[in-house]
Amino acid sequence: MPGKLKAKIVAGRHLPIMDRASDLTDAFVEVKFGNTTFKTDVYPKSLNPQWNSEWFKFEVDDEDLQDEPLQITVLDHDTYSANDAIGKVYIDIDPLLCSEAATVISGWLPIYDTIHGIRGEINVLVKVDLFNDLNRFRQSSCGVKFFCTTSIPRCYRAVMVHGFVEELVVNEDPEYQWIDRIRTPRASNEARQRLIFLMSGELQRKIGLKVLEMGGNAVVGYLQCFDLEGESGLVVRAIGTACTLEKISSTLPATATHPSNSSPSKDMKEPGFGEEAPGVPLSSGPPTPLRAQTFSSFSPSKSYSRQSSSSDTELSLTPKTGMGSGGSAGKEAGPLKALLRQQTQSALEQREYPFFPLTAFPPGFLLHVGGVVSARSVKLLDRIHNPDEPETRDAWWEEIRQEIKSHAKALGCQAVVGYSESTSICEEVCILSASGTAAILSSRFMQDGPLDTEHRLSRQPLCVFSTGSERVEGDMGSSASLGFEEVVSPGCGFCHIPYDELNIPFPAQLTYCYCCRRYKVPDVLFTTIDLPTEANVTGKGCLIQARLCRTKKKAQGEGNATVISNLLPFLEYELHTQLMNKLKLRGMNALFGLRIQISIGETMLLGLASATGVYLTALPSPGGIQIAGKTPSDITYEQHISNMQKKINDTIAKNKELYEINPPEVVEEIIGSPIPEPRQRSRLFRSQSESSDEVSELDLSHGKKDAFVLEIDDTDAVEDIHALLTDFPTPAGFYSCNTEIMPGIQNWTSAIQMFTSVRVFRLNASLTSQGLNKIFSDLCENLLKSLYFKLRSMVPCCLCHLNFTVAIPEDELIQVAVTAVAMSFDKEQLLENGKQSGEKTLIKAITENDEQLQFNLELNAETPSPNPLSSPKGLSEVGSHLSARALSVDYSSFADRCSSWIEQLKLKAHTIRRGSVKTTSSMEKASPLPEGRSRSLRSNRSYSGSSVAVVKMTPLSFIPGAKIIKYLGIINMFFIRETTSLREEGGVSGFLHTFIAEVFAMVRAHVAALGGNAVVSYSMKECVFMENPNKNQAQCLINVSGDAVIFVRESELESTSVQTQSATTHTSNGAEGT
């Protein structure tokens, strides 16, 4: 079915000088779509040509519309020789194909050249006329909405969640084709860029088709990745969750939801007793040295819990003690299990997976969380012979997904949430990884939809499952009506274990939930999802990272794969141990957003696990860390050990204070099957041989090496402890997490700063694993330190969604890339209960602003500014604070300001501290904040002066203080940059700095052209950097994605804010102008 694509080339500006003689350029433009090309006239002798072309019209299939990008090439006309290309612009027209997204692309877009970077801008207009409702046609999937956001997008409502969609397409990598030897680097790069655009389009179309087949209209949590397999080809794959979404017309608060604290159970005190389980991960599945090896593990130790909300008690597969309905529940369990099994089976046959790449869910959707499930597999790459039949890669992933599913099943869960897949490639060896969180979901969103159940049943196996749980739900309802069940707080329900207590798949200590006292919870919970908004959390969270570096021998082919797969379990195990220890060191008991990345290089393996630690109120308080020495005879050694122990205890105490973790110390008896000794503490898992209670991990330990392993282990252990203690504490005023939001912080200001930081470290000597460990760990720590320093003007602030990516670009190089967003918040409100959230009383706002006013005035008085404009500006700043707090990051001279402020604020914090005690409620233990940092400095921009629209970028799914009113479509861009004059461009740093800035600029420009003023759920999924300093060359590939949106400030929606609002209004309107 055809559509008509129309493009008009309006003008260019800032073009480079192409004719040295005249210092000018004779530019014209080629507009290409598919195989059709149009040209504009030559606009002679100008660096700012005005083409004002006619409308170029392409009549094409909608299939092509989805696959192909519109390709605009700007050239310099040359009468005698070949025309020189200035650069290109690829425009993804997908957003125009969906009626609810953008309607026109119009604006200045950077002209990009893979060798020279951005070379001026071009103003274009692009429109699409679709002739029909194309949803009926199967080869195309126009109209399916795509979201990178891993939760239900803010202005939509999930009518139904259909399930997992995945697809992959493969092709030969142009860089490795024979023709590459004879063409220019530019031609090769452009071929690659174009190919990836095409493949992405095709992939998206195919996924869209699957969604339509399932009866959905959108893909949420769309995650697309590239595998650059080198010689063997190029794989583009994507996963997502198919949903049926409905646009919400009414206004809905766009800020993060706040924990609902209405449950009666929350008033119950949780006792803090120091009982602690030796949570030991267990890795299963020793690798087999086959050509294609699979290795898998699930790290079960920690994470299981289930919730008993009124509606689902029956789901617990075990009879519960002290519960009248125990018998019936027990009975229920049988059929349910059978059902589940049946469902899994049928799903298996149909190759369907109950996987959800989502990380945040509508309230009530997530019932119980089992724990993290992950699977890895080491594969040897071979050439993809037939691009149209990507079965091999499909089969590989199939294998892994099956494994994940079976792990989830072992945890008594039917679904996997927070699911993601990744690869790491080195030469011809490839590790495929998948991980997620086993969970039990409510059937509500799979049933309530407008589609009738029959219809769905016929379509997809997931429904089988839903029916199952539906039945259970019904039963449960009856038991509830009998009065056996009471409403359980949603704040703890997800922690309740979903698996059979008597048949735990791994060692864990279960206790009754500290919130509701009714259901069992594990001692520690690990998950890959975001912290549910309704969860009861004590204190604040923080970023926890485990870092590991292992040397390995150089090897080729199968041998290499064997070595790697042999190393993997140890790597995972140690990462897990580290995570566990660091978690305890911070006095916390749960990890969210866990992401374990394993990278392979020729001579080493890197493992990086990042997560956000929190103290879940429902879970027992973690014990401390006990160091056990092996030779009690030696006195100095003893002393050393006890010193160490003291340090650790001090650190734990300090951390508890820092993160405000102070659960009420109510002593209560523990009921539960494996009752741990109250005093039992977790050991540092190093010297395994002596700990009798850690039998399970002995399986993993290195049997015969034991004799000298002990000694090594001891030094190891000492180093581990050092590593634990040397983790740099976040500076005062900073918080960090890798999840969307930080528990305990609600009152975000609108000051946000997204950033990307990349570091490459060269190792020059041959190092031991320990030395490498230290270097790697320092690298990450230093990077964090630098970030805190850079962003010090935003204090108090939280670095959210800290996403670390590690790679080994070549031997002896370690690359770490971080993308995150820094968000300021108002300190004062921290001290009050989080519940009252965004809507603060007018009075409060006013007093607050008064304070701010003072600050600003002070500042202006203090900083002797050479700028005569500064004082009026300062005033206008204040003005805007009063109104809307639509502000941006402040860059002003922090140094001199900060010092004087801190003084002020110390005083201030002190007074506030006193007042706050009263307002503290039972659930949020809002303890006084020790740090006396002020709220961030923010300067206001007056946007009117600038002709460039401001586009905000954030890796989060929301913008604080603003409401997303429209999603304009997905941004998915791939760029290659290459240079043969590395030194001249400022060396590798200069080169990459420019490139990343250019990528940001292009993303912003495309969003602005779609009419948007922000990108949410932004991520840099690929950053492959290669250099050859000897040849003065470097190349870099970057792939970024996100959702283009229009947002408006909440303050603009409210009629209350009267004062100077002009600045704010510009923010949102400005973007649409261009």
Next chain:
Amino acid sequence: MSVELDVFVGNTTIMDKEVYQLWLNGYTVNDAVKVRIEGGVMEECEASAEVLLSDTMDQYRTFQMCERLLHHPAKLANQLLFQIPPDRQAMLIERYYAFDDSFVREVLGKKLSKGTKKDLDDVSLKTGITLKSCRRQFDNFKRVFKVVEELKGPLVENIRQHFLLPDQLARDYAAIVFFANNRFETGKKKLLYLTFQDFAFCAGQLINNWTVGAVDNMMEDMDVDLDKEFLQDLKDLKILITDKDLLDQHKSLVCTALRGKTNVFNEMEANFKNLSRGLVNIAAKLINAKDVRDFFIDLVEKFIEPCRSDKWTSIDVNLYLTHYTNSAHILDTFKYYAVWTRYMGVIKSCILRMYHD
């Protein structure tokens, strides 16, 4: 083991004013780090020297990337590469175009040529300003000069619009351009006591009163060059000293007016003819480009120095020049009132400004 690559890119470009200033001052990265450490930023933010080094390098790189935009400040507002809030942009531009008074004193009135640029290392040595900073400042002068040289309309306004500079800075640049164009001599020993601001004030006076633009805004080439016609007319003033009667009459008028009003009356009376000759001769010679260059040195030698040696206060000078100017109007045979007023207005304000230690 070394950090091979280290970059930080924010969606909104982060720039530290302090580091920017260090960069502008031409400090090397290492020197800048030292300065920052001494400034105490480390203690405040719990940072290490390593972090500071990384941050400084990063900022330096950002500034270098911005520099080409700063050469054409108007571009900064509509470029897409860096998202910089407008107030930040204004700060960047203003500081980039700011200059050291001690530096500008060295090159003021010199031809902004390659030759002068080559001598900058001497200037750097003499002023203690880094060569890098000297070059930046010199290039700024030259760039502004080249752009406005060809433009019609008021000089200050042109500079402000093309370089988005605040008013005062635009005026200073106008002075620099004006001095460079007319090649006023400012480096002679006798002139060393004068600050740049003294000269800038005088330049303002000259631009506002003695150029073509001062009379007619629409003329071409207006503000940079002195009004040739006016300079021609100045020759007519010679009558004030060549005509003996006129000179005596003028003297007696001034003396009558000043008697009893000043402590240096006797010296004034004794010196009147000399002073008057000095001022009128300056006027008469201005038609020659070479004498234009010596304008300031002439003022000092012919008027300021004699007065100073007689211990006139600036009140005395003011009084004298006021009556000296006004009395000419009463002279019977003197007809060039307009030219005289236009000339003496500027001379008076320049001398008053320059009359200090």
